Amino acid sequence: MKDYRVLLFYKYVAIPDAEAFAAEHLQYCKDLGIKGRILIASEGINGTLSGTVEQTERYMADMHSHPLFEDLFFKVDDSDGHAFKKLFVRHKKELVTLRYDQKLDPNTDGGGRLSPVEFQQYLQRDDVIVLDGRSGYEYDLGHFRNAIRPDLDSFREFPGWLRDNMEQHKDKTILTYCTGGIRCEMLTAVMRKEGFEDVYQLDGGIVTYGKDPVTQGRLFDGSCYVFDERISVPINHTDENVVVGTCYHCGQPSENYINCADDTCHRQHLCCDACQAEYEGYCSEECRQHDSASPAAAR
Numbered sequence: 673m674k675d676y677r678v679l680l681f682y683k684y685v686a687i688p689d690a691e692a693f694a695a696e697h698l699q700y701c702k703d704l705g706i707k708g709r710i711l712i713a714s715e716g717i718n719g720t721l722s723g724t725v726e727q728t729e730r731y732m733a734d735m736h737s738h739p740l741f742e743d744l745f746f747k748v749d750d751s752d753g754h755a756f757k758k759l760f761v762r763h764k765k766e767l768v769t770l771r772y773d774q775k776l777d778p779n780t781d782g783g784g785r786l787s788p789v790e791f792q793q794y795l796q797r798d799d800v801i802v803l804d805g806r807s808g809y810e811y812d813l814g815h816f817r818n819a820i821r822p823d824l825d826s827f828r829e830f831p832g833w834l835r836d837n838m839e840q841h842k843d844k845t846i847l848t849y850c851t852g853g854i855r856c857e858m859l860t861a862v863m864r865k866e867g868f869e870d871v872y873q874l875d876g877g878i879v880t881y882g883k884d885p886v887t888q889g890r891l892f893d894g895s896c897y898v899f900d901e902r903i904s905v906p907i908n909h910t911d912e913n914v915v916v917g918t919c920y921h922c923g924q925p926s927e928n929y930i931n932c933a934d935d936t937c938h939r940q941h942l943c944c945d946a947c948q949a950e951y952e953g954y955c956s957e958e959c960r961q962h963d964s965a966s967p968a969a970a971r
């Protein structure tokens with residue numbers, strides 16, 4: 673057993689005076705000594721944080737004793753240390769930002785929920801469409817077998833992308849999934865408003881699927897991108913797991929995400945060890961030249 677843990681959680685629930693709650697919660701988290709990123713809106717809470725086993729136990733117990741969060745579900749990962757450098761607790765207008773003109777309530781508008789075991793059964797049918805609910809760079813590190821890759825850098829662009837790319841699948845059974853489940857709450861709500869008839873979401877997301885003792889993560893290829901210092905976590909615990917990520921430079925298998933060493937670029941890209949050394953962490957020759965010509969390099 674490791675000394676630290678990473679918690680992932682969200683809940684759509686009306687929070688009265690969310691702004692004041694966020695301020696109190698920030699102080700509480702500071703006092704507790706945890707790190708991470710927690711968003712609080714009048715529509716609910718969405719967070720991921722790291723701390724010692726004791727700190728995270730305390731956090732879960734305190735949240736469960738709050739009337740709004742008695743049933744808050746935590747996904748728990750063991751960790752060697754903190755997965756975050758800092759603590760952010762922010763009040764936001766919405767938990768998930770979407771460019772969409774209709775008001776959505778995920779608790780009533782969203783698609784049907786499938787447990788990991790049900791999801792795995794659906795995946796093996798030949799009449800279903802599987803749609804990744806994340807961005808392209810997340811898909812590239814790992815995804816469910818045969819899933820559609822949305823060519824998006826930002827979740828808010830999904831409604832427009834659906835209209836341009838998914839029209840022909842409107843009468844099909846569609847399975848969606850994302851990291852922890854919150855994005856599919858909104859994505860499936862949009863899809864149902866847009867006339868997709870039979871839409872499902874993976875309850876608890878990829879992370880929960882990977883922990884399920886029955887699925888063992890089978891049919892997920894590669895690793896799951898996560899928004900903390902770990903960058904990726906393993907999902908498929910069977911001997912069928914494969915590396916699907918490929919080096920941006922040479923195309924060899926790689927699961928190593930780095931940011932371009934040029935501060936004006938910072939493009940996140942998969943890069944094998946050999947190419948990281950050869951290109952010195954730059955994504956392109958232009959970035960290397962740009963950096964060597966900049967005043968910072970001349971210091």
Ligand SMILES: [Zn+2]
Binds near residue numbers: 921948
């Ligand atoms: Zn390479």
Ligand SMILES: [Zn+2]
Binds near residue numbers: 934
């Ligand atoms: Zn670059």
